[in-house]
Amino acid sequence: MNLLFQQVLNGLTLGSIYGLVALGLTLVYGILHIPNFAHGALYMVGAFASYYFMTDMGLHYWLAMLLSGVVVAALAVLSERLVFHPLRNAPPIHDKIAAIGILLFLEAVIQMLWGSDFRRMASPYNGILNFDGLIIPEQRLLIIVGAFTLMLALHLFLRRTMLGSTIIAMAQSREGAFLVGIDANRVAMLTFAISGMLAAFAATLYAPINLVYPAMGHLVIMKAFVIIVLGGMGSIPGAILGGMILGFAESFGGFYLSSDYKDIIAFSLLVVILSFRPTGLFAKGAH
Amino acid sequence: MKTLKALGLAAAAALAAAQVGGAHAEQTLNIGFTGPLSGGAALYGENTLSGLRMAIEDVNAAGGIKIGDETYKVNLISLDDKYSPAQAATNAKRLVKESQAAAVFVPHTGGVFALQDFNVADDFLIMAYTSVPAVTRQGNPLTVRIPPEFSNYVSSFSDYAMQHFGKKLGIAGATHEYAKIWTEMMSQTWEQKGGEIVASNPMDYNKSTDFYTGVSRVIAANPDVMFVGGASEPTGLVMQQARQLGFQGGFIVMDQAKLDEIAVVTGGLDLLEGAIGVVPLSEYDNEIAQAFVERYKKAHGKVPGSEAAYNYLAFHALAKAMELAGSTEPQQVRAKMAEAITAMEPQYNLYAIQGMSDDGGFITPTTMAVVEQGKIVRKAVAN
Numbered sequence: 001m002n003l004l005f006q007q008v009l010n011g012l013t014l015g016s017i018y019g020l021v022a023l024g025l026t027l028v029y030g031i032l033h034i035p036n037f038a039h040g041a042l043y044m045v046g047a048f049a050s051y052y053f054m055t056d057m058g059l060h061y062w063l064a065m066l067l068s069g070v071v072v073a074a075l076a077v078l079s080e081r082l083v084f085h086p087l088r089n090a091p092p093i094h095d096k097i098a099a100i101g102i103l104l105f106l107e108a109v110i111q112m113l114w115g116s117d118f119r120r121m122a123s124p125y126n127g128i129l130n131f132d133g134l135i136i137p138e139q140r141l142l143i144i145v146g147a148f149t150l151m152l153a154l155h156l157f158l159r160r161t162m163l164g165s166t167i168i169a170m171a172q173s174r175e176g177a178f179l180v181g182i183d184a185n186r187v188a189m190l191t192f193a194i195s196g197m198l199a200a201f202a203a204t205l206y207a208p209i210n211l212v213y214p215a216m217g218h219l220v221i222m223k224a225f226v227i228i229v230l231g232g233m234g235s236i237p238g239a240i241l242g243g244m245i246l247g248f249a250e251s252f253g254g255f256y257l258s259s260d261y262k263d264i265i266a267f268s269l270l271v272v273i274l275s276f277r278p279t280g281l282f283a284k285g286a287h
Numbered sequence: 288m289k290t291l292k293a294l295g296l297a298a299a300a301a302l303a304a305a306q307v308g309g310a311h312a313e314q315t316l317n318i319g320f321t322g323p324l325s326g327g328a329a330l331y332g333e334n335t336l337s338g339l340r341m342a343i344e345d346v347n348a349a350g351g352i353k354i355g356d357e358t359y360k361v362n363l364i365s366l367d368d369k370y371s372p373a374q375a376a377t378n379a380k381r382l383v384k385e386s387q388a389a390a391v392f393v394p395h396t397g398g399v400f401a402l403q404d405f406n407v408a409d410d411f412l413i414m415a416y417t418s419v420p421a422v423t424r425q426g427n428p429l430t431v432r433i434p435p436e437f438s439n440y441v442s443s444f445s446d447y448a449m450q451h452f453g454k455k456l457g458i459a460g461a462t463h464e465y466a467k468i469w470t471e472m473m474s475q476t477w478e479q480k481g482g483e484i485v486a487s488n489p490m491d492y493n494k495s496t497d498f499y500t501g502v503s504r505v506i507a508a509n510p511d512v513m514f515v516g517g518a519s520e521p522t523g524l525v526m527q528q529a530r531q532l533g534f535q536g537g538f539i540v541m542d543q544a545k546l547d548e549i550a551v552v553t554g555g556l557d558l559l560e561g562a563i564g565v566v567p568l569s570e571y572d573n574e575i576a577q578a579f580v581e582r583y584k585k586a587h588g589k590v591p592g593s594e595a596a597y598n599y600l601a602f603h604a605l606a607k608a609m610e611l612a613g614s615t616e617p618q619q620v621r622a623k624m625a626e627a628i629t630a631m632e633p634q635y636n637l638y639a640i641q642g643m644s645d646d647g648g649f650i651t652p653t654t655m656a657v658v659e660q661g662k663i664v665r666k667a668v669a670n
Contacts, residue, residue: 003503003507006503007500007503010497010499010500010503013497013499014496014497017496107325111325111329115330115333116325116329116330116333117330117589118330118518118520118552120551120552120554122554128531135531135532135533137531140499209497209524210496210497210524211520211521211524211552213327213330213520214329215325215326215327215329218326218327219494219495219496220496223496250497250500251499251500254500254501254504255500255501255503255504258488259488259489259490259491259495259500259501259504260462260488260489260490260491262500263494
């Protein structure tokens, strides 16, 4: 029984991280219709920023996470202003190429500054909880709780605040949003800021149980893309549910079948779901 | 196609011009390197490269390599292959055709195999940094294998683990080419010695976001000993998570991972009690190794691993062999390699290598280290 719960916990941990990263990706896609390939690099920069604030400046974990969120949000906004905004009238392929450009640029900069060494980021939550044989390291619990808190906060922000509603409005209809006087530039910047912040938080939550290095974004972004295709491009509940599906597929598949096959299981699931719902679980039908 | 060709020619011409321009009146000897310099294995590639660079600095500072009547300054040309055998092959072609590199250093098995397809025809020496036995057993006449074959480790590690921990082995190794060959030999040896394999769950160390699930699967089978290993850092994560999940037995650590580097990830040696692996260079107590460690620390701010050290000594051996052969002709250089190892300055021979076997492998004494009471302890190995 414990083994089963252990896998549920693993699935939740993985699903939480995947979901957070996918949320940022789907937000940007839903509003600007840009597949932001650089999102994984933002995630990586988030981990390095937290690492810098914690080890070099000696700040507390939570403070480092907050500052890292601010830094990466600023970086995301900057990339929107300098790269995606000027390309708004260009064919979509230009956005994609530009996004890959940003990805390579950020990775190269980080590798130049920190080198390609693997680093470890210590978190103050090193303890291990043991509930009658069910083992939960504190950091993993923190990831699950943190991710759900962030998802709830995002939900409340989008649904209950005026500012958040502008994002939803833009996602539903660009023209309609313009008609009621919503400033598209502001919404775009806001969306990028939120997606960057989510990536940084996800990275800071996950880094203590993993390694910090310049290529760390590749693994997660790959999964995040699968998730938003699975959940429906631009759908927020789709990103969360998709993240959980993938997380659970990996943990249960990896445990009951084989770790060798866990990616195959996850991707077969993608194929099956897409053959029944070609636009993903929560398609919006808008595009 | 035409423009492409023209571009290629222009690039080659520019490269050639740059080399001539840089060389002044001195003669320059090009040495090639292809390895991962970006992506997940970038650190590994850079570590190997750092050892080569240090050796080349030594040689150039001493005036260069004296081959026949001429003295050559050495110029290292390094290309990134992102760990891909196909890219390694393309790089090697470029190094040999464009830069006339006499030898190409390759730090990964897939790359070595890819180069062995054409190195005899294209006439260049492969300096292979991999301990897969097949690299030399295939009989390629222009290959030099730098580290020892891992078959010696497999047997002695198994003996020790069985004696101290028990006969049930759980396999949680990696899935890349090198690890697969290791795992196969490990399983065979373990069973030959009368042990039992209770779980086999290799994981992709380079592409997994998390190991918790895979590790818990192995631990669910209650092994006495766990076989782990890929690059040191993910190996550290696997071992840490195994301990978190309550595993108390011993670890057999594949030689790619080094105990001292793993300890950095796990935050000390406490979690590694009972881990069996190769002796990290930093634990060699002779003066030569210590002097190298100190020098490396000053230059790079960290303790060198065996990647740096083995490639460092391999370049010195190569330089000596060229001197002895009086030529850069690969066949002649390779023929003098065994002699070069005994003739080279002792301060370069960090691992006390005794010579080279006929099939081209450096002969290195097998070593073994075990973590006992929070310390890395060297153990004698029956050869």
